[in-house]
Amino acid sequence: MNRVFRELLLSVAVFCGIFYATLQVDWMRVLHLSPTIVGDKLSEWAWDLMSKSIREVEADDVCLPIDTLMREMCLANGIDTASVHIVVDRTSEVNAFATVGRHLVIYTGLIRQMDNEAQLCAVIGHEVAHLQLGHIQSGIRRQAAINVILILLSGNGSGQLNEIIGDMVSNSLTRAKENEADAQGARYLHAMHLDPLEMATTLEKFESYGIFSYLTDHDDSKKRADRIRKMEFSDNGPYRQILSSETWERLQESCR
Amino acid sequence: MKSEEFGVIHEDEKERASGCYVMSLVAVMIGLPMPIINLVATGIFYLMSRKGTYFVRWNSIQALVSQVPLFVMNNILFWWTIRILFCFTELSSVYIAYFITVNLYNIYDFVETVRSAVSTRKGKVHEWYLYGTITDMICKR
Numbered sequence: 001m002n003r004v005f006r007e008l009l010l011s012v013a014v015f016c017g018i019f020y021a022t023l024q025v026d027w028m029r030v031l032h033l034s035p036t037i038v039g040d041k042l043s044e045w046a047w048d049l050m051s052k053s054i055r056e057v058e059a060d061d062v063c064l065p066i067d068t069l070m071r072e073m074c075l076a077n078g079i080d081t082a083s084v085h086i087v088v089d090r091t092s093e094v095n096a097f098a099t100v101g102r103h104l105v106i107y108t109g110l111i112r113q114m115d116n117e118a119q120l121c122a123v124i125g126h127e128v129a130h131l132q133l134g135h136i137q138s139g140i141r142r143q144a145a146i147n148v149i150l151i152l153l154s155g156n157g158s159g160q161l162n163e164i165i166g167d168m169v170s171n172s173l174t175r176a177k178e179n180e181a182d183a184q185g186a187r188y189l190h191a192m193h194l195d196p197l198e199m200a201t202t203l204e205k206f207e208s209y210g211i212f213s214y215l216t217d218h219d220d221s222k223k224r225a226d227r228i229r230k231m232e233f234s235d236n237g238p239y240r241q242i243l244s245s246e247t248w249e250r251l252q253e254s255c256r
Numbered sequence: 257m258k259s260e261e262f263g264v265i266h267e268d269e270k271e272r273a274s275g276c277y278v279m280s281l282v283a284v285m286i287g288l289p290m291p292i293i294n295l296v297a298t299g300i301f302y303l304m305s306r307k308g309t310y311f312v313r314w315n316s317i318q319a320l321v322s323q324v325p326l327f328v329m330n331n332i333l334f335w336w337t338i339r340i341l342f343c344f345t346e347l348s349s350v351y352i353a354y355f356i357t358v359n360l361y362n363i364y365d366f367v368e369t370v371r372s373a374v375s376t377r378k379g380k381v382h383e384w385y386l387y388g389t390i391t392d393m394i395c396k397r
Contacts, residue, residue: 004393007386018360022353035346042343146342 043100050099057088057108061254065243066106069121072242073128076191084128090255094206098127098136108255113205117243118189118198125185125199133184135177182224183231190233193240200225262311265379272308273315276301277373280319281366291330295323310397315376318391319369322384326365329358 028035057063066086074081086104094113096106104127114120130136182203186196203225243251276298283297298320305316333355339345368384375382383389 001393004386004389007389011386015357015361019353019357022356023350025349025353027349027352028347031352033347035348037347038340039343039346 040101047099047101047103051087054087054105055090057090057254059254061250062088062108062111065117065247065251066111069117069242070124072192073121073125073188076193077188079128079132084131086124096123096127098130100136102131102136104128104131111255112252114202115205116198117241117248118194118239119202119205121189121192121194122185122199122202125188126181128188129181129184130177133177133180135181179224179227182228186228186231186233190236192242193236194242195239196231196233197229200228203228262314262381265309265311269309269311270377270379272305273312274373274377276305276312276316276319277369277376280323280369281373284366291327291334295320295327298323310395311376311381314381314391314395315372317395318372318384318387321390321394322365322368322387326362329361333358 027033034040066088070084070086071081073079074084084102084104086106088111089105089107091107092109093107094110096104096110098104104124106123110123111120114123182199186199189199190196203221206221279301280294280298283294286293298316302316302320305312308316336345336351336354340347340351368382372382372384383391
């Protein structure tokens with residue numbers, strides 16, 4: 001028994017000694033790894049699969065105004081302009097969503113329905129708020145990882161993955177998170193010297209179109225709009241116009 | 257324990273005893289990354305060898321005993337890896353250090369298993385450090 005105890009002790013000591021020795025090395029720095037590398041790679045992978053089903057619009061008449069509005073929003077709100085990647089998808093659906101890899105997808109159908117740039121910025125601001133507030137982070141990444149692996153094992157296509165990830169985004173966004181994103185989006189508009197109440201108008205507009213496909217757990221839009229109207233904003237008028245009328249018209253035309 | 261203590265060892269005993277180590281190696285290759293496969297395989301072999309000669313029983317018990325700590329360590333590593341892959345936890349230096357340590361142990365286990373398989377095939381006993389001592393305590397003539 002003594003011999004077993006001695007040998008056990010020595011074996012454990014050797015194991016712990018080796019473990020302790022390897023712990024002295026900063027492996028993350030030596031191997032040039034980041035703690036979130038797995039999630040980041042899976043997000044990239046999921047996005048690569050998703051983007052195959054997106055009919056991306058690359059026309060300058062669409063991309064330049066959208067990029068301008070995005071850049072103005074980021075600059076006014078201290079957001080890294082390179083941290084959000086905006087993609088315009090040519091489809092008649094009225095929708096926009098933030099997804100894995102800090103991508104933001106806006107449908108041309110939605111752009112067409114907006115009356116002015118402030119309303120479009122309200123939508124963009126709402127989605128950017130989801131990203132900035134971390135609503136899309138680990139939960140969605142975890143679900144994306146599971147579904148990417150399942151889809152790769154089963155051999156299903158990227159279109160299905162698009163749908164699944166869209167559902168996962170919506171299911172991971174609770175009412176509280178949506179209300180947070182509404183409020184933050186309105187603050188973004190205010191910082192841009194745009195009318196923050198356009199967020200309320202946009203929410204009511206969505207209800208009038210019966211569009212909540214990406215908002216499966218959403219509060220009544222009237223309540224959401226009322227919440228925005230009750231917010232207090234300091235007077236920083238007059239409100240500005242970022243895009244010229246001609247640019248806005250061309251954007252709308254190009255989205256038809 | 258000297259090989260002479262086992263007496264005359266017949267050819268079928270050598271083959272059977274060697275088989276438990278060979279099966280352990282095959283189970284690792286097939287069962288990766290599921291650590292339980294190896295433990296179950298050596299467990300089944302032990303159950304099948306319980307009525308065998310002392311030489312066969314001793315080696316099957318040593319093979320089984322050697323799998324227990326391996327199972328524990330590999331299980332921890334397996335589920336930790338799953339947690340990282342599914343983003344429940346982040347990659348870290350501690351994980352990499354544990355990964356290296358466990359894999360070093362796996363290499364040691366692999367080498368010892370091969371040595372045991374070769375030795376028992378020749379009718380000799382290869383007593384592992386610690387596990388041979390535990391086997392002596394467990395296995396009665």
